[in-house]
Amino acid sequence: MAFNKKERDIFKDELNNIRNAGIFKDERIICTPQDSEIKVEFPAGAEKKSLINMCSNNYLGLSSHPEVVKAAIKGLENRGYGMSSVRFICGTQDIHKELENMLTEFLGTEDTILFPSCMDANAGVFEAILNEQDVMISDRLVHASIVDGIRLCKAQTDTYKHSNMNHLEKKLQLHSDKRLKVIITDGIFSMDGDMAKLDEIVGLAEKYNALVFVDDSHASGFIGKTGKGTHEFCNVLGKIDIITTTLGKALGGASGGCVSGRAEIVEICRQKARPYLFSNTIPPVVVSAAIKVLEIISKNTDRKDKLEKSTEFWRNGLNEAGFIVKDGESPIVPIMLFNAKLSQDFAQDLYNEGIYAIGFFFPVVAKGQARIRTQLSASHEKPQLERALDAFIKIGKKYDILKKTKEEIIEIYGL
Amino acid sequence: MAEIKETILDYVKDEYLDEDDDKEINFDTPLISSGIVDSFSMISLKRFLETKYNIQIPDSKATAEAFNTVNNIVKTVEEIKSE
Structure with missing residues (x-):
């Protein structure tokens, strides 16, 4: 074994570089089965919080069926x-x-x-x-x-x-x-x-x-x-x-x-x-x-049909509220914020409001393309999506990004 | 020299920018560190340079720094050609 201070410092430096780049990943501890509503402990040791899950790949809601x-x-x-x-x-x-x-x-x-x-x-x-x-x-x-x-x-x-x-x-x-x-x-x-x-x-x-x-x-x-x-x-x-x-x-x-x-x-x-x-x-x-x-x-296609309806409700709600939403045919619905820090602050505010969604920024997506990625599931019920939408609108108003163009958001927050 | 710079700049624009892209690229625009070119798509640029200038660019010279601007790329090509 030669894992001495020198070797340890090499890895510590690398971890610090990841932290300094703002791309250090922390796991959120989920204390329930995967579902549209989950209990999460974050950071480790914190009180468990009930959240509407808007970031899983559980598209058909079958993970815990x-x-x-x-x-x-x-x-x-x-x-x-x-x-x-x-x-x-x-x-x-x-x-x-x-x-x-x-x-x-x-x-x-x-x-x-x-x-x-x-x-x-x-x-x-x-x-x-x-x-x-x-x-x-x-x-x-x-x-x-x-x-x-x-x-x-x-x-x-x-x-x-x-x-x-x-x-x-x-x-x-x-x-x-x-x-x-x-x-x-x-x-x-x-x-x-x-x-x-x-x-x-x-x-x-x-x-x-x-x-x-x-x-x-x-x-x-x-x-x-x-x-x-x-x-x-x-x-x-x-x-x-x-x-x-x-x-x-x-x-x-x-x-x-x-x-x-x-x-x-x-x-x-x-x-x-x-x-x-x-x-x-x-x-x-x-x-x-x-x-x-x-x-x-x-x-039958019941679950797929429900997913499509939920996606339509979600996309329409966000568009009507004045968010910039990437067009698409899938239940992956990205809300564009462009600025990396804004995407992280927005995700944290969502978490505080009981909504779980992740902000992505460079190098995961192109520079200046930071976003919150939301994903719909057939396990989402309409009242959950309404609550999530209310939270998005509340936070959108806080940051004054609703009904703004890309250029206007970038003018406020930069790239 | 000027001709090589223009040729490479034209290639980079054609290969990496979309028709409706509003990015402006000049000889000193960072390509790699700005995310315009990534390590995955850099291979086509390398192939273009090798074919166009009849050279072999070893991996040790195909670095992010050497490919980060058109000026750096020209310098790398000139160095290899003169070896």
Whole structure:
């Protein structure tokens, strides 16, 4: 052991740098199940406070649904707690195959492989299927896990301006000589809540013989007519070659992810994707609950419909109050404040008013694009959203930002 | 020298700014530290320089500082060309 003062100071300095940059992350301790209303202890040791939760990915309100919890207990009783193995040694149960088949059916693809998380799916898929002769052409605002996956892969990389189809086309022309070209995008972009132009992307992919990769983590279960995702919304079902998504958001919210798509690509992931080969199988309790989630959302679209109505109420309320709200089709609703400190002060005031939402600023979002990101859930009831809206308006008035233009807010608070 | 600067500035504008972007970029505008170019999208700039000027930019020279302004980029390109 050589963890002396010198070594300790190196890490202390780094932590201080993070603090000085204003990006130090503190965990809020939640003392209840995940829901639209939670009890939070923050800072540690403080009195627990009841808050309306406006920042979870629990889009369909299934994270603590009684039927899902019951299915998890049943899975625990029938298939045990852990498998003590990776999938390909002795970690694949009948329910893992059942869930993979259900996801294939639900997403409208050819085959599916489970990963411990979607982060792992994104980290593993590119390196498994591509080589130096190929190119990955990615939207510049894709999720960090995709960026990591791209960095782990030997294929060449390029990027296109966010959702800019002219720029994407130029890049496809530039790389026309590559063996495989893969266009990479999120379905719904997590910070802005906007949707990829998948119909146009598929059109370009067909024109230039490229594959299409979509991470639909912020869409699976609730975007599109039956909630299949952005490919259903954009009428390109069956035309996306690789979909990655998570079980950690709308689909039960526990953990786990998958690669779903062309059968051969999925099979190569089974043979070569390192996070699949070298990490434990998803525990039976999570698999059983996820199966129940898919059963619930395949029966009807009630939860998705409620989420859409709540989102509409929330967007309209904020717009009418005079906030600057990013347009979009998703339950991710960012309220633009532009100034980093204002976003932090606003979030703290919300917390004091019993509303839990997070302020984001550079480097998580672009400089001068600080915001409060709110996320709706099917578990939100209208009185909760009315209370949350009242709190936003009260604080908006305090900072005098209602019915102001971007330029006027920047004039008061700077960038 | 002036021609290289203009060429690189034009590329940066075309590659990193949106058509409706109100940002003004000149030879000394910070690109990396201002967030206009990030480490993920910097790869296309590197590829452009290598192809256009027929050079190889080693990772040790493709630093955030070396790519932070058009003037810095020109200096880096000139250095590598003269080696």
